[in-house]
Amino acid sequence: MLALSDTTIRASFANATKRELNDLTLPDLSAIAWDKIDYLGWRDLRLARRAYVVVPVGDEIVGVILKQAESAPRSRAQCTWCEDVHLPNDVLLYAARRAGAGGRNGNSVGTLLCANFECSANVRKTPPMAYIGFDVEAAREKRIATLRVRASDFAAGVASVE
Ligand SMILES: [Zn+2]
Numbered sequence: 001m002l003a004l005s006d007t008t009i010r011a012s013f014a015n016a017t018k019r020e021l022n023d024l025t026l027p028d029l030s031a032i033a034w035d036k037i038d039y040l041g042w043r044d045l046r047l048a049r050r051a052y053v054v055v056p057v058g059d060e061i062v063g064v065i066l067k068q069a070e071s072a073p074r075s076r077a078q079c080t081w082c083e084d085v086h087l088p089n090d091v092l093l094y095a096a097r098r099a100g101a102g103g104r105n106g107n108s109v110g111t112l113l114c115a116n117f118e119c120s121a122n123v124r125k126t127p128p129m130a131y132i133g134f135d136v137e138a139a140r141e142k143r144i145a146t147l148r149v150r151a152s153d154f155a156a157g158v159a160s161v162e
Helices: 006-011 018-023 100-104 119-124 136-159
Strands: 040-043 050-057 060-068 091-097 108-114
Touching: 006 060, 050 136, 060 136, 091 136, 108 119, 108 136, 119 136
Parallel strands: none
Antiparallel strands: 040 050, 050 060, 060 091, 091 108
């Protein structure tokens, strides 16, 4: 994805209250390898269970505040976004309050996600050669494209934008 500024990120949140935005702690943006990620995700270092994802949705950038669910997923859950079958990292259940009236009425969307947002790294790993002539690079590209669609669909669903 393209590099984002502090201002763009703060302005992108679809489901945040003013107070939540004031409390938000950004990661060190200069340390991020933007060309190697499909969405930006981070956990708030000051607030337990609070995390954020910022996702390209068409030409827009949509930020979503996530809350780690109280209940842990069944052990060795698979991430809904990168669907890494090798389960290389912990996966947590996160919930996002829907934007607008839906959210005020308590509607939220849940998703199983890599605990520290490792999805982009996971889909970039070279897949094993499934059979002779298997196009490893095409398989890798497809996983990256699928991750982008999953992340975008989730953010669009929370924001109710297309
Ligand atoms: Zn993942």
